Amino acid sequence: MFGLEALLLARIQFAFTVSAHIIFPAFTIGLASYLAVLNGLALRTGRPVFTDLFNYWKKIFAVTFGMGVVSGIVMSYQFGTNWSVFSDKAGPVIGPLMGYEVLSAFFLEAGFLGVMLFGRDRVGPKLHFLATLMVALGTFMSAFWILSVNSWMQTPAGYAINDVGQFVATDWWAVIFNPSFPYRLVHMVLAAYLTTALVVGAVGALHLLRDRGNQAARIMFSMAMWMAAIVAPIQIMAGDFHGLNTLEHQPAKVAAMEGHFETHAGAPLILFGIPNPAEGRVDYRVQIPNLGSLILTHEWNGVVRGLNEWPEDQRPPVSIVFWSFRIMVGIGFLMLGLGLWSLWARWRGRLYDMPWLHRAAVLMGPSGFAAVLAGWITTEVGRQPWTVYGLLSTADSVSPIAAAAVGSSLVAFVVVYFLLFGAGTYYILRLMNHAPIPAEPGLPAEEPVRAGGIMPGPVMASKNALPAGE
Template identity: 60%
Template sequence: MFDGLDPVLLSRIQFAFTISFHILFPAFTIGLASWLAVLEWRWLRTGNPVYAEVYRMWVKIFAVTFGMGVVSGVVMSFQLGTNWSVFSDRAGNVLGPLLGFEVLTAFFLEASFLGVMLFGWNRVSPRMHFSATVIVAVGTLISAFWILSANSWMQTPQGFAVAKDGLFYPSNWLQIIFNPSFPFRFVHMVTAAYLTTAFVVAGVGAFYLWRSIYLRHARVMLGMAMIMAIFVAPVQLLLGDMHGLNTLEHQPTKVAAIEGLWETERGAPLRLFGWPDQEHEITRYAIEIPRLSSLILTHSLDGEVKGLKHWPRNERPPVAAVFWSFRIMVGIGILMIVTGLSGLVLFLRKRLFDTRWFQYWCMALTPAGFLAVLAGWLVTEVGRQPYIIQGYMRTADAGSPLLSTPVAMSLTAFIVTYSFVFGAGTYYILKLIANGPDTEDDAYGSHGVKQPPLITTLGSEKGGRHV
C-alpha cells in the first residue's frame, strides 16, 4: 500500500510531526516556570494572596504541560534509533553526551523539585518552596541550553574530526557546545518561550476580564503579560536580526531562501511577499522594497547578497516553505510589538483592563507564540536541507534501512495516539483555566499558616466565581 513512498521522506514527516508537538511544551514551560517564580516572589514580598492564588492555578497547568513534554521528548529519542540509526551511529559520539548532560544537569533537577512545587505547600517553608520554584525555572533553562547546543552544532558544526570509518569524534568540547550559532539560537529561543507564555497568560487574563470573573487575578495576569510584551517583544526583533546576520555568515543558502533571492545582487530588495517558484528559479508576484534586504543583512545599501543560483540545485532547501514560515514568524512578532505598545497606551490612559476590543485582541493572540515558534523551527530545520549536519552529512544518507510500510504505519499510529493523548491533556488544561483560581484559601494563609496541600485542588471542578 505504501511501497511507492520514500521511507526517508516518511521518517522526516514522522519526526517533524512529533517534534512539532514536543516543541510546544518546552516553549511554554520555560517561560511559565520563570513567571511562576516571579509570582511567588511577589507574594513573599507583598503578602497579597492574589499572587499565590494565581500561582496555584498556573502551577497545575505547568505540571500537566511538563508531563506531556517529557512523554513527547522520550518518543523523539526512540526515533533517533529506529528511523535515523545511521545518523545516530555517525554523530552519536558528539550528540550523545550533549543529550546525556541535559538529563543529568536539567531533567533530574526539574523532576526532583517539581514535586516540592506541587506537594510541598504544607511540608516546607514559603522560602523553601520559592527556592524550589526558582530551581525548576533554572532547570528549564539548563535543559534548553543543552538541547539547543546539540541542535546548533548540527547547524554550525565545529570541534570534531571525521575518522576513516565515517564517525564523528569530538576534539574540542568547548567548540562543540559553544558553536557559532548557539548563543544566538539559545537567546532567541528562550525569549520566544517567554513571549509565548506571556501571550497565553494575557489571553486567559483577557478572557476573565471579558467574562467579568476573577477580576483581581485577571489584572495581575494581563498586566504582567503586557510588561513582557512591551519590553521583550522589541528586544526579540533585535535578537532575530543578530541571529539572521550569524545565519548569513554560516548558512547563506538558508538566508537566500528566506529572502526568496535567486540572483546574487548588490542593493538587493526586500521581498515582503511573493511566491518562490523553485522549478523556474524566480519569485513570482513579488512585492519589494528596494535595497532593504542588503541594508538589513549587510548594513549597507549596496551590500552584496548571494542568491540561490550561486549554489547547485541539490544544495538548496525547499524555498517556499522557508520563505513563508519566516514571514509568519516575523509577522507574529510585529503583532506582539503592536500589542505591547497598545497595552502601554491603554495603561497610560487607565483603560488597560476595561477596553473590550483589546480583550478580544489578546484572546485572539493567545496561540500566537506557539505559531511563531513552529514557524521559526520550520525555518531552522527545513532551511538547512539537504543536510542533517550542515556541510557534512545529508539527510538522505542518515536514515535507517527501513521499508515504507512500517514507517507509514507507525506515522499513522503516532497521529492517532497523539491526537487522543494530547487532546485529552489540552482539554484538561482548558478545564483548569475555566475553573479559575481557587480563592477559598491562600497558599499559606497569613505567611506561614499552612493550608491543605496543593494536590487536593488538582481535581477541583468548581466553576468560576465573580469577584
C-alpha cells in the same frame, strides 16, 4: 507506503513528533519562570492573590510538563529506529550533550517538581520558593543543552572525523558554544517567554471580559502585557542578530528565507510573493528596493548571494522556508503591536477597561506557539539537505528500513498523539476557562490603571480603593 519513500516518511514522522513536542517546552520554560516570579512576590508581599495565582498556574504547568516529557521520550527513540546511521556517525558528539541534559536539567526538574507542586505546607515558603527556582533553572538548562545539540548540527565546530567516519569531539567548549548557539539560545528562550506571556495575557483578558473587577485576572493581564511590551522588541532585535549569524554560516538558508535566486547588489526586501523554484524567481512579488541588502549587509548596495550559486541538490525547499519565515516575522510584529497597544491603554488609565484590547489579547493567545513552530520549520527545513550542515546529508542519515514500517508507525503516532495530547490540551483549556478565585476584594468599577501591585499607577479617590502601595 502511500507511494512515498522511507526517507520522506521518516522526515515527516520526525517533523510531526518534534512539532508536537516543541510547543510544550516552549510553554513550560516561560511558565516555570512565571511561577518563580509569583512565588517570590507572594513571599515578599505576603499578598494571598499571588499564592492563588501560583496555585492556579502550577496545575497547568504540571499537565503541560507531563505531556512534554512523554512527547520528548518518543522523539529520542526515533534516533535509533529511523535515523540509526546519523546516530552512529554523530553520536560521539551529540550523545554526551543529550546525556548532560538529562543529568543536569531533567534530574533538577524532576527532583524539585514534587516539592514545588505539593510541598508548600511541608517545607515552608522559603524552601518552596527555592524549589520553584530550581524547576525554572532546570527548564532553562534543558533548553541550553538541546539547543547546543541543534546548533552544533547547524554550525558544527570542535570536531574531527575518525577512521570509520564518525564525528568525534576535539574541543568540547567549541562543540557546546558553537558559532550559532548563543543566538539560537537567546532567540528560543525569548520566544518561550513571549509564548507564555501571551497565554497568560489571553487567560487574564478572558476573565477580565467576564469580570473586570477580578484582581487575579488584572494581575495576570498586567504582568503579561509588560512582558509583551518589553520582550517583543528585544526579540525582534535578537532575531536580526540571529539572521546575520545565519547569513555568515548558512547563506543558502537566508537566500531561501528572503526568496533570492540571483546574486546581486542592492537586493530588495521581498515582502510577499509566490516562489517559483522551477523558473528561479518569485512571482507577483511585493518588494522594497535595496532594503534587503541594507538589513542583511548593513550596506545600501551590499551583495546578497542567491540560490543559483548552489547546486539544485544542495538548496533547501524554498517555498516552505519562504512562507514559514514570513509567518514567524509577521506574528512577531503583531506581538509588538499588542504590547504597544497595552502601553497606550495603561498610559490612558484604561488597561482593564478596554474590551477590544482584551479581545485582541485572547486572539493572540496561541500566536506564540504558531511563531515557535514557524521558526522551527524555518530553521530545520532551511538546513536541508543536511543533518550536519555541509558534512552529513539527510539521505545518508536514514536507517535501512522499509517504507511500510515507517508509514505504519507514522499513522500510529498521529492517532495516539491526537487522542492523548488532544485530551490533555482540552483539560488545560478547561483549567484556563475556570476563573482564578480572588483572594482580595475586587476593585471598584471606576478604578483606573492598576498593575495589580506590580507597577504603581494613579488611584482615584474611593472608599473601596486599595491602600496606597498595594
